[in-house]
Amino acid sequence: MYAIKNEHGDFYTGNDYIFQGEKYASFTAYTDEVKTYRSLKIAENVKKRLETYSNGFRNLEVVALVKGK
Numbered sequence: 001m002y003a004i005k006n007e008h009g010d011f012y013t014g015n016d017y018i019f020q021g022e023k024y025a026s027f028t029a030y031t032d033e034v035k036t037y038r039s040l041k042i043a044e045n046v047k048k049r050l051e052t053y054s055n056g057f058r059n060l061e062v063v064a065l066v067k068g069k
Contacts (some may be wrong), residue, residue, distance in 0.1 A: 001035040002043040004050065007059040011035075012050070022055045036065060 004012040010027035014035030017024055028034070037043040043062045050057050 001006065001038060001039055001063050001065045003034050003036050003065050004043060004047050005061050005063050006057065009064055012021075012060075025050050025054045025057065031065075034065075 006012075006027050008027075010029050010059050011031065011034040013026045013033050015026040017026065037046065040062065047060050047062055051060055
């Protein structure tokens, strides 16, 4: 499973919103609310979309999530 993480260590929740004509994405520090992707290619495409169309996201990275023991 893959997730998208920002420079503050928060994860993308999959929720986008528009405020005063600007598009934003919602990030959270809680891992139970994280939007996960099964495919690395899909996660990379979502990351590219967020960097291109959402306001203020340039330092995003795709990380692999490993379930705890």
